Amino acid sequence: MSAALERIVGRSHVLTGRAELLTYESDGLTHFRKQPRAVVLPGTTEEVAAVVRWCAETGTPFVPRGAGTGLSGGALPCETGIVIELARLRRILEVRPRDRLARVECGVINADLSTAVRPLGLHYAPDPSSQSACTLGGNVAENSGGPHTMKYGTTTDHIVGLRVVLPDGTITELGGPQNELPGLDLVGTFVGSEGTFGIATELSVRLTPNPAVIRTFLFAFRDIEQACQMVSRIVADGILPAALEMLDQTTIRVVEASVLKAGYPTDADAVLLVELDGIAAQVEEDARRVRTIATEFGAFVSREAATAEERLKLWKGRKGAFGALGRLSPDLYVQDAVVPRSRLPEVLRRVRAIATEEGVRLSNVFHAGDGNLHPNISYDGRDADEVARVLRAGDKILATCLEVGGSLSGEHGIGLEKRDSMALMFSSDDLDRFAQVRRAFNPLGLCNPDKVLPGAKVCVEFRHGISIEGVTH
Amino acid sequence: MSATAPREALATRLAARGIATTAATWSAAQRAALRDALPDRLATPRSAAELRELVLEATVAEESLLVIGGGSALACGAPPRRSALAVSMRGLDRIVDHSVADFVVTVEAGIRFATLQDELRRHRQWLAVEPPDRDEATLGGMIAAQTTSLVAAGHGTLRHHLLGLRVLYADGRFGKSGGRVVKNVAGYDLMKLHHGALGTLGIVVEATLRLRPLPECDLVTRASCRDPSALAEFGDALAQPGFAPAGGHFVGQLQSGALEGELLARFQGATSAAHAQAGALEAALTARGPWSRETLADGSHAARPRSLRDAAAAFSSHDEIDSALVSLHFAPSATAATVAALLRFGAGRVALDLVRGVGSIRLATDGAGGPLSQSLALGIVALHRDVAAHGGALFVTAGPPELRAALPDRAETAAAAALAVKLRDELDPHRRFNPDRRGP
Numbered sequence: 001m002s003a004a005l006e007r008i009v010g011r012s013h014v015l016t017g018r019a020e021l022l023t024y025e026s027d028g029l030t031h032f033r034k035q036p037r038a039v040v041l042p043g044t045t046e047e048v049a050a051v052v053r054w055c056a057e058t059g060t061p062f063v064p065r066g067a068g069t070g071l072s073g074g075a076l077p078c079e080t081g082i083v084i085e086l087a088r089l090r091r092i093l094e095v096r097p098r099d100r101l102a103r104v105e106c107g108v109i110n111a112d113l114s115t116a117v118r119p120l121g122l123h124y125a126p127d128p129s130s131q132s133a134c135t136l137g138g139n140v141a142e143n144s145g146g147p148h149t150m151k152y153g154t155t156t157d158h159i160v161g162l163r164v165v166l167p168d169g170t171i172t173e174l175g176g177p178q179n180e181l182p183g184l185d186l187v188g189t190f191v192g193s194e195g196t197f198g199i200a201t202e203l204s205v206r207l208t209p210n211p212a213v214i215r216t217f218l219f220a221f222r223d224i225e226q227a228c229q230m231v232s233r234i235v236a237d238g239i240l241p242a243a244l245e246m247l248d249q250t251t252i253r254v255v256e257a258s259v260l261k262a263g264y265p266t267d268a269d270a271v272l273l274v275e276l277d278g279i280a281a282q283v284e285e286d287a288r289r290v291r292t293i294a295t296e297f298g299a300f301v302s303r304e305a306a307t308a309e310e311r312l313k314l315w316k317g318r319k320g321a322f323g324a325l326g327r328l329s330p331d332l333y334v335q336d337a338v339v340p341r342s343r344l345p346e347v348l349r350r351v352r353a354i355a356t357e358e359g360v361r362l363s364n365v366f367h368a369g370d371g372n373l374h375p376n377i378s379y380d381g382r383d384a385d386e387v388a389r390v391l392r393a394g395d396k397i398l399a400t401c402l403e404v405g406g407s408l409s410g411e412h413g414i415g416l417e418k419r420d421s422m423a424l425m426f427s428s429d430d431l432d433r434f435a436q437v438r439r440a441f442n443p444l445g446l447c448n449p450d451k452v453l454p455g456a457k458v459c460v461e462f463r464h465g466i467s468i469e470g471v472t473h
Numbered sequence: 474m475s476a477t478a479p480r481e482a483l484a485t486r487l488a489a490r491g492i493a494t495t496a497a498t499w500s501a502a503q504r505a506a507l508r509d510a511l512p513d514r515l516a517t518p519r520s521a522a523e524l525r526e527l528v529l530e531a532t533v534a535e536e537s538l539l540v541i542g543g544g545s546a547l548a549c550g551a552p553p554r555r556s557a558l559a560v561s562m563r564g565l566d567r568i569v570d571h572s573v574a575d576f577v578v579t580v581e582a583g584i585r586f587a588t589l590q591d592e593l594r595r596h597r598q599w600l601a602v603e604p605p606d607r608d609e610a611t612l613g614g615m616i617a618a619q620t621t622s623l624v625a626a627g628h629g630t631l632r633h634h635l636l637g638l639r640v641l642y643a644d645g646r647f648g649k650s651g652g653r654v655v656k657n658v659a660g661y662d663l664m665k666l667h668h669g670a671l672g673t674l675g676i677v678v679e680a681t682l683r684l685r686p687l688p689e690c691d692l693v694t695r696a697s698c699r700d701p702s703a704l705a706e707f708g709d710a711l712a713q714p715g716f717a718p719a720g721g722h723f724v725g726q727l728q729s730g731a732l733e734g735e736l737l738a739r740f741q742g743a744t745s746a747a748h749a750q751a752g753a754l755e756a757a758l759t760a761r762g763p764w765s766r767e768t769l770a771d772g773s774h775a776a777r778p779r780s781l782r783d784a785a786a787a788f789s790s791h792d793e794i795d796s797a798l799v800s801l802h803f804a805p806s807a808t809a810a811t812v813a814a815l816l817r818f819g820a821g822r823v824a825l826d827l828v829r830g831v832g833s834i835r836l837a838t839d840g841a842g843g844p845l846s847q848s849l850a851l852g853i854v855a856l857h858r859d860v861a862a863h864g865g866a867l868f869v870t871a872g873p874p875e876l877r878a879a880l881p882d883r884a885e886t887a888a889a890a891a892l893a894v895k896l897r898d899e900l901d902p903h904r905r906f907n908p909d910r911r912g913p
Contacts, residue, residue: 098712098806099830121714143658156662157633172888178802179829180621180630182550182868183883184893184911188632188665192658212714232574238597238686279717282746338654342574370656371575407652408659418659425659426649433648433900434661440895452661 001060005040005082008050013041013088024083027068027075028130029417036063036077043088045163045171045201051084052199052447053169061446064195066107066138069130071334072415074142074194074451081446086137089201092116100207101160101177106137106200110144113205122207125152128411129319140200143192145411147243147318148275150369152208154411156191161204164190167197167447177204189437194413195448197441211277214242215287216311219294220268220301224248224364225345227270230297231368232342234274237293239286243275244369245318251325251365251376255317258324262317265301272299272368273314321365322376328361329378333390336412337401341371350400351375358393360386372410373401399424413452420454483534483557484514492516492527497559506548506871510555512539517564521581521641521678527560528676528905529645537908540672542583542614545606545789548798548871549618550671550910551882562613562676568592569679570653576684577636577653582613582677593684601628601685605788613677619669621788623781626711626828627719627741628685635664637681640674643905653681666896671910674900688741691719691769694751695737695780696762698723701816703761705808707736708827710757712805716750717742721828724784730816732823735780736761787824788833797845797872799853799880801825801832803865814859818852830865838873850875883911 005014015021016038025033037060042048055062061081068075077083089105092113096102097120104113110131114123127146128134134144140162145154152158161175175187190197221227224246231244247255252264252271264271274290276283287304294302305311317324325332339347348364351373355362361378375397379390398408398421408418408425422431435453439445484494497515504511518524531538536557541547543563562583569579573596580589586600587608593599602622604610610620615631616638622630637651640663650663667677698704704723711721719741725734738754740747748766755764767778777785801823803811808827815823815834825832836853838845845853857867857880869880885893893912897904 096804096806098709099804100712101804143662145656145658149656153629153633154656154658156665157629166888166892170888172886172892174886174889176866176884177804177864178866179625179826179831180619180800181802181866181884182619182800182870183669183885183889184896185619185632185665185669186889186892188662188668191665192662209712209714235576236574236686238689240685279715279746279750281749282717282742285743285745338652338656340572340575340577340654342572367656371654372656405653407654407657410654410656411658413658414660422660425652429646430649430660432646433642433650433663436899437661437663437666437896440892440899443895 002038004054005038005051008054009040009042009047013043015039024065024068024077024085027070027073029071029073029415032073032076032416034077034079036079036081036083039083039085041085041088045165048084048199048201049165049169049171052165052167055082055446056168056444059446061449063448064141064199066135066141067109067133069134070138070142070413070415071336072409072413072417074413074415074448076416078449084199086135086199086201093202095120097122099177100209101204102207103202103204104136105202106135106140108136110134110136110139117207118210121210123210124158124205125208126155126158129322136203136205137200140191140203141193141195142411142413145367145372147245147367150244150367151240151242156188158206159187159191159203160206162187162190162200163202165199165201167442167444175204194415194452196438196452198447213280213283214275214277214311215283216305216314217274217290218264218301218303218314219272219274219299220265221270221272221299222268224270224348226297227272228344228348228368230272230293230299231344233293233297234290235341235369237289239289241274241369242277243273244367245273246364246366246368247271247318247321248364250363251321254324254327254363255321258327260317260320260324262313264317268301273318318365325363325376325378329380331379331381333377333379333394335373335375335377335394335397336409337373337398337406338410339371339373339401339404339406343404344368344371347373347400347404351397354393354396354400358389360389360393367410370410371406415451419452422454483531483536486530486534487516487527490526490530492518492523494558500544503544503547507552510539510553512556512559515559515561517561519564521565521647524560524565524676524678525641525645528641528643531558531905532643532645535903537905540676540906542611542617543585543606543609545609546614546618546620551912553910554908556908562611565678573598577655577681578684579653579679579681580612581679583611586610586612586615594687597687598684599687600634600682602631602634605785607785612680616668616677616680617670617672621831623722623784624719624739624741626721626826627717632665632668634683635668635680636683638664638667638677639679640667640676641678642675643901643903647678648675651681655683672907673897673911676906690742690744690747692740692747692751692766693737693769693778693781694755694764694766695735695778696764698725698736698761699731699733701732701812702809703736704812704825704827707758707761708805708808710754711738711828715753718750718828720826722784723823723825723827724780724787725823727815727819727821727823730819732816737780737784784824787822787835797836797838797876798870799834799836799872800868800870801834801860801865803830803832803860803863805830807863807865810863811860811865814856817859818856820849833870836872845873845876850879854879
């Protein structure tokens, strides 16, 4: 096998040693670990296509991988197959400032694109918390979001064209740089397919002008429900903030005890970060109204970042919160679900009750404007009883979110983690339909098998040795 | 077997199940657009269950269906094969659920856009799109036809507001994708797949949509324009920091190497912000004035300034029978070159979204959907070549066969076209719905 792959990509770009493969045995969801037979690192679209053609000819399953920062096990290898690691495709091919477009290879790091186009007064809007490490190709696979999706949308709103390698090795263009091209929207269908429809090797992405004015506010509340109500009022009043982010007390205290110390009031039950951006007159008007609303809902601290450094500090605390939570325990289970915004207070109450019931340590840091919750459970994976309680709590939280009309995932994807929970949200007819669409793209089923849709049973090894057959967590 | 026997059989079968069909009446514009493909009979199911029965009967009778909403986009896409029966979705026109607090609404596909907006306006909300055929279009039809929006520069098209769909497939089963929340990555994004599919993969029965608060102010500032160089200057100005336009259009007429029309910039949001932007634009383009400003009231097109109604009419695919419609897609950086190509081409009514690089050209035919003149047909080929040389593209939306022979009706590589066929093979293997409208 490796000889054939080496002929395509060169000897130094095929990894087969057990130690070399360790890096690839999981993605950001470290519950699940598997070693592939090999990892291949192609350097061009043509090499990707040749590797994929070889897979099709030999019936070898393959898993595309970007930076491996995904949190749903979407890049978990298949033991009988190979991983196609795309980090070598990392060139920014073209930037067209007047058209607000860039053409990039899939391995470009999300934040690097914004850095590159900043002198042109532009940026790439989707900004997942992992943006300093995650790749744009991975973002396409997961339809990644971030704190600023409330105003700017998710990845799918920023991809206009793709060069893809289909699972039979065919290279084709989908979409293009122009707007509103007539025909089936295969770009929109491909984005968010979690690597099961093929490999996007080149992306035409929309760039966003840097706003003329950015103002960032911190509001602290004695009661998280008041903070949630303020979120609903902001939206109802016709204000469209760039971001509306919430941290609960546990998260606030952990962040404040870490190197990310952002100046969040540690006696607050919740902190709400509100960012307004756009043209000066609009931001001025919105800021006035947001301050009024905060007073009305009882914010006991109301503060605006006075400098760019202060703004950065507020955001570092928010974006680094997941890392800071590592102070609480060796392991962190990051949940991702969405609820209608108006149900946030009720769902947060119920999530807290679930944590109490299961005796697990819960914290919340989330995209309040989108209703996208991230209940995090800190635990010690060496404690089998605690692991079981964590998994039960996770299931209950998901069930609660679905019960109020929510979704299994807002941005982390289904991957392997939530694959078998799909039946809680979709009927068997719905799932059959998804399978039909996948079959059209991926008829042999070799491209990232066993992800997204329930069906084939898999046996996966839990990080600390608990074998879980056919379940999601 | 005769061509009519099974069609009668389908109507008879439907009657036996209590589903009435009536003689279909088609407007002159619809006849011009679809010619022989129009069925003689029409059914208007009143519920999703009745629609499902109808589809199952069509399956038994091995017949295809022409599914229509408001009928305003029937000209779009490739000419369909003749179907046994037209199915109007206008009987499914309810608002299923409106969560005012969450800014989310679920509607049946046959609801008229204008009806929905009127209802939403009572709650100071709106679906942030403005289709050309505001008063006729249905939501299902807009999804199928990927209808453009006159405020797309600020809010995107309907694609950006679709949160979920319920679709009836050819096998008689319903399928749901997406959901009722504003952010959701669970399952494949079949909303995008159906958006622009012209109903060839399934019948959209319900749609869930994201809403926005009504803007405090909706302002248009406009100026007459006869100088072709003004178009690029206008687009460039709106791309500067400090502007967040909802729309920026040129609407006018091309004739003998000259153009005449109006530039329109649209600003929405806080009153102070909308006027500040309009003022800044007018100041930046003083020489292109005089500019006149007008605050728009939300409502029917009839209440709009003439130039906005003209913009809508220019993008509309059905308002006249003696014209053909071509869509134009160009890079904003190539606006000057595209305008020069249009001037060389020289005839027709044009509407150009100068912020996004999307436009439409309406060409005169000899009436009643008849042929284009030979010079026009040759001219359009040259225009296609000119526009493509600057990275743009031209597609036929509606028009006679010689125009369709000159231009493609969709953007697809061979591999993407093959993929589209595979998707149809999976979802509608017998081509039960709108056969051929998006290719074989």
